[in-house]
Amino acid sequence: MTARDTQLRYGNVAMTLHWIIAALLIINLGLGLSMASLPRTAPNLGLIVMVHKSTGLTILVLSVLRLVWRLMNPWPPLPQNLSPALRALARTTHVLFYVMIIAIPLTGWAMVSASPRQSPIMWYGLFEWPKIGFLTNLAADQKRPVTGMLAETHEILAFLTIALIVLHVAGALYHHFIHRDQVLKRMVPGTKVAGDIGQAGG
Numbered sequence: 001m002t003a004r005d006t007q008l009r010y011g012n013v014a015m016t017l018h019w020i021i022a023a024l025l026i027i028n029l030g031l032g033l034s035m036a037s038l039p040r041t042a043p044n045l046g047l048i049v050m051v052h053k054s055t056g057l058t059i060l061v062l063s064v065l066r067l068v069w070r071l072m073n074p075w076p077p078l079p080q081n082l083s084p085a086l087r088a089l090a091r092t093t094h095v096l097f098y099v100m101i102i103a104i105p106l107t108g109w110a111m112v113s114a115s116p117r118q119s120p121i122m123w124y125g126l127f128e129w130p131k132i133g134f135l136t137n138l139a140a141d142q143k144r145p146v147t148g149m150l151a152e153t154h155e156i157l158a159f160l161t162i163a164l165i166v167l168h169v170a171g172a173l174y175h176h177f178i179h180r181d182q183v184l185k186r187m188v189p190g191t192k193v194a195g196d197i198g199q200a201g202g
Helices: 012-037 045-072 082-113 140-178
Strands: 122-123 128-130
Touching: 012 045, 012 140, 045 082, 045 122, 045 128, 082 140
Parallel strands: none
Antiparallel strands: 122 128
């Protein structure tokens, strides 16, 4: 298996980034939901918030790297016998995922940068992550409404991503168990993919 993507399957780099980002994203969505349910006086809330911020920033960096890699490596094509509607749905889902895995942590970073509290962003407690300067330097009377807007956007994007994950998993299972093609296998390390993935479209 090569580092670069081929016409048959994703390469090692794409697969590694895919599964790491997927795991971190699911963990962070869970942390975000738990933060919303905990009282502000919860003794472990500070730790959860710090891990949530750190994981989000990690996702942002990895997602930018994944996007750069994707621009350098075209998607392996979808099966030729896939309907135009399902082909469009698959492509749209992929594009939306790239938008979400960058937009969610970016809005979170922006929200913390604009917050009137001006708490430092500590990456897993190891070092201080820089804030977005123009948001940090907003006038005091502007920070609260901007932070509120960013918080609402961050939350909406998170719930949309949960729905997108459900759709994505359902699509992968559909390909594997109903359509019986190799779309799922080509993103799973260690699987063998025969040369019957279509060469057109996708």
